[in-house]
Amino acid sequence: MTFFDHIALFSIFDLGALGLLVASWLVLSWLIEHPLKNPSVTMLMADYRRAWMRELVTRDPRIFDATILSNLRQGTSFFASGCMIAIGGVLAVIGNTDQISMVAEDLTSQSIPSVIWQMKLLVTVAFLTHAFLKFVWANRLFGYCAVLMAAVPNDLSDPRCYPMAAQAGEINVRAAWNFNRGLRAIYYALGSLAWLLGPEALLLSGCLVTWLIWNREYSSHARMILLNHPDGGSLATQSLSGDTKL
Numbered sequence: 001m002t003f004f005d006h007i008a009l010f011s012i013f014d015l016g017a018l019g020l021l022v023a024s025w026l027v028l029s030w031l032i033e034h035p036l037k038n039p040s041v042t043m044l045m046a047d048y049r050r051a052w053m054r055e056l057v058t059r060d061p062r063i064f065d066a067t068i069l070s071n072l073r074q075g076t077s078f079f080a081s082g083c084m085i086a087i088g089g090v091l092a093v094i095g096n097t098d099q100i101s102m103v104a105e106d107l108t109s110q111s112i113p114s115v116i117w118q119m120k121l122l123v124t125v126a127f128l129t130h131a132f133l134k135f136v137w138a139n140r141l142f143g144y145c146a147v148l149m150a151a152v153p154n155d156l157s158d159p160r161c162y163p164m165a166a167q168a169g170e171i172n173v174r175a176a177w178n179f180n181r182g183l184r185a186i187y188y189a190l191g192s193l194a195w196l197l198g199p200e201a202l203l204l205s206g207c208l209v210t211w212l213i214w215n216r217e218y219s220s221h222a223r224m225i226l227l228n229h230p231d232g233g234s235l236a237t238q239s240l241s242g243d244t245k246l
Contacts (some may be wrong), residue, residue: 009116016198018123021206027186028210032184032217033177040217042180044226046173053169056149057161069146076139076179083132083186090125094118120195127189134182141175187213 007015032040056065097117148168153161187209194205217223 013199026211049172050129050169053165073142075137076158080135087128094121106184124192127185131182131185134178138178
């Protein structure tokens with residue numbers, strides 16, 4: 001059977017639920033990183049990361065900053081390793097779907113081809129693979145950030161201080177964005193497993209995952225804390241320049 005023959009085994013409801021899941025993931029990711037009006041937690045934290053690099057210029061020694069960055073890299077390594085284990089586990093299940101078929105047949109009294117279970121699980125593998133690649137790239141970007149932070153001069157009279165701190169800040173932000181993209185892919189990978197129960201379950205889980213991520217980015221208590229900046233304004237209005245008041 002060809003790929004299109006395999007696709008034909010699924011109903012319109014199945015394909016629609018899968019399409020909605022993928023569309024929700026893509027649209028939500030874009031809205032989080034390109035907010036139309038209100039900033040998301042991701043964008044608010046990006047401002048604080050840039051502020052961190054401004055503080056780096058005058059902090060001596062910089063052991064505290066190195067420790068924070070090391071913890072961030074450990075987080076990306078942990079999730080990347082977890083994704084590899086999860087991918088291996090799902091692929092092992094794909095290679096032996098007989099047990100899933102037997103359970104499904106007992107519950108529904110219908111014989112479902114093994115290829116259907118395999119293709120459903122491949123969607124989960126695709127999300128996990130995307131997450132793994134994002135975590136690996138985030139880890140590497142945090143490594144770049146560490147080098148840039150080490151290159152920031154300790155002499156405040158050096159005109160390169162704040163421009164180089166700005167570079168480190170932007171690399172740090174990009175690393176965090178990729179880390180968050182990996183986390184969102186894991187959320188949707190878990191949601192895609194509901195497809196094993198049918199298109200209705202996939203539709204419900206897709207809506208639940210989308211609401212959960214949206215709530216944490218735009219309606220969480222953490223966001224309210226981040227919005228209440230001590231200066232009474234947003235860090236986004238502060239500039240990474242030599243005239244910035246620290």
